Amino acid sequence: MVVKLYKNDVSPVARACMMACDLLNVQAEMIDVDVFKGEHLAPEFVKKNPLHAVPVLEDGDLVLHDSHAILMYLAEKYDKNGSLYPKDMKQRALVNQKLFFSISFVYMRLRDITGPLIFEGEKPSEKRFKAIDETYGFLEEFLSRTKYLAGDSMTIADISAFASGVALGFLVELDGQKYPKLHAWMTTMKQMPVSQKFNAPGHSAYEKFIKKLLAA
Ligand SMILES: N[C@@H](CCC(=O)N[C@@H](CS)C(=O)NCC(=O)O)C(=O)O
DSSP, X not given: OXXXXXXXXXXXXXXXXXXXXXXXXXXXXXXXXXXXXXXXXXXXXXXXXXXXXXXXXXXXXXXXESHHHHHHHHHHHHOTTOSSSOSSHHHHHHHHHHHHXXXXXXXXXXXXXXXXXXXXXXXXXXXXXXXXXXXXXXXXXXXXXXXXXXXXXXOHHHHHXXXXXXXXXTTSOOOXXXXXXXXXXXHHHHHSXXXXXXXXXXXXXXXXXXXXXXXX
């Protein structure tokens, strides 16, 4: 059965789900929700996600919001050999840990700046940029221990942290001298065909949009 993914290409968390659909060969109908026209606030969308945010996944009678929950569900259902979401309980716990890090640090550092900027026209304070640098430090530490965030192969935690983490780069440029492991990981992730296809175009549009607001 074809699942439905409600998304917008500028959304990093939606792009993480788009990449996962491709990597897991999920037959997905991609449905654009134009957040700039307020389609995410329409009653029929708010019924699907009371938090009025993309992405949302529909699989039959299941309606799921939050990209991390979606990634876990898709991988649980479609990652038959456990390559993106290990079957081993301990390895999986490490993936979950980094997924929670991705939402609470990587995505939040972005949202802390872009939310007030987009919705209230509020310019970020210096401490918001410092918090991004601190998060780069945490990522560098993790990637000094293993090649990918939760081990030596790529998992859904990398996909999640990459889609939001690469966007942090247009707020605080990633210094490859200071963060060599993170820089190498980011380069590997960027070069994957799935990133070129499903992340790069939306990322560029998002970068232009945010930079224009910062410069205004
Ligand atoms: N934790 C959520 C965050 C979702 C989210 O904040 N999506 C943004 C786009 S990046 C959105 O649709 N915002 C519209 C709004 O909050 O009204 C996830 O991972 O899916």
